[in-house]
Amino acid sequence: MxxxxxxxxxxxxxxxxxxxxxxxxxxxxxxxxxxxxxxxxxxxxxxxxxxxxxxxxxxxxxxxxxxxxxxxxxWMGYMLLHKNMLESVITARDRWLKPGGLMLPSKATLYMAPVTNTKRYEESINYWNSVYGINMSAFKPLAKQSAFLGPCVETITFENVLARPQVVKCVNCDSVTIPELRSVTESFKFNSTVKAPLHGFAFWFDVEFGPSPMPLSIRYPTSSVDDHPPVDSQTRRDPTLLLSTAPNVLPTHWQQTLIYFFDPKDLKQDQLIEGRVTLSQNQASSRLLDVKIAYDTGGQSHVKYSFLR
The missing domain is CATH 3.40.50.150 (Vaccinia Virus protein VP39)
Structure with missing residues (x-):
């Protein structure tokens, strides 16, 4: 007991x-x-x-x-680190957890991937091209600001994902420190599996509960958007101890977090997308998350700022 x-x-x-x-x-x-x-x-x-x-x-x-x-x-928030409740958990760990005690969850991993979502863009932006037959496209710049200025928490499927996901941050709850959470920066490099418009990047996370002696490699299913083979995530523990918010599993209340561009970027198949993503605690309130994505698509450099409130 x-x-x-x-x-x-x-x-x-x-x-x-x-x-x-x-x-x-x-x-x-x-x-x-x-x-x-x-x-x-x-x-x-x-x-x-x-x-x-x-x-x-x-x-x-x-x-x-x-x-x-x-x-x-x-403690997990949207994009894993939003609300910054993990700091309180670390404080509790350092004050009261016995040596060798158990942290639940014990590990968390944040992923990102480029996505396409033409339906979402059509509904939010191109809708204004003809509203009951009236050209209202003058409202499109305002619609972009309204729809895509901040992160969008919504559910996508793996059909929207354009490349193998990459790890942004892996958190070991037994040893993570407060300073390392205040700003997280990671480089990324993706190759688009299909010719498609790049509408932004999606983020999701997995959390693991406790040690298990049986490693397992989880395989994401083939997307119907393309014919690329399934891809392996990092080696995982017993899947019964894994909570995932990935696009290929049953939706959770966290859904996925989408950072949309104001204008899509046309990609060719196998086109390289590379850059750096930075997640920082907001200076005015550590519970809020500032997001900066600097990325390059075939020699065209872009920067997207977003703020998770």
Missing amino acids: QVVLDVGCGTGILAILCAQAGAKRVYAVEATHDIAHATSKVVEDNNLSNIITVLQGRIEDVEIKEQVDVIISE
Whole structure:
């Protein structure tokens, strides 16, 4: 029987599941007063007050009088790092996790890939070419600003993906430090599998839960947009311990995060797309994420700034 800490417990569902699974004690920490109060009532209503202690406050401010065996948290935001809740989890880890204790999730990997999405562009932008037969194309610049200035959280499929995804950031929750999360920069190099308009880049993530002795290579299915063979992700653990938000799995509430260009770039098959992506904590608020993508398509250089609010 183990002692568990749930960081940012929200409704308390994870804390309750841990108690039902046999945890000796569960500390459920929630910063928002009204939510913490309601969660305490849920714990009481389910006769778990002898196991779960709800603590209202920031993880940086509360006090726990013992070390814990397990830290669990649903800290992942859009584009993995949005809202920056992982910093609070790291703080909890460094203060209360026993040596050799378990972090859940234990690992997270953020991916990116170039995408095409003609339907989305047609609906948002080219719609203004003829509105009930009236030429309203003068509104297209404003429509682009409205639709594509910031990241879009939506669901795509692997039919939209133009190249093998690449890793932007791999986070080991046992050892990641706060400073390394404040700015993440990674170079990328893609080759388009088909001739298609490049509308932007998509980001998604996987998280793993605990060690498993059985490595497995997950294969993405062949996209119907092209005939390229399936591609392998990084070597993975037991798939029953993997939560993925990739375009080829059942949608989650995270969906995928899309950074769209104001104007698509026409690509040839096998055309090289290379550049650098930087994800930075916003200087005014560390909970917000600034995105910069500098990329080149066949000698044409571009920069796209976006801000996840």
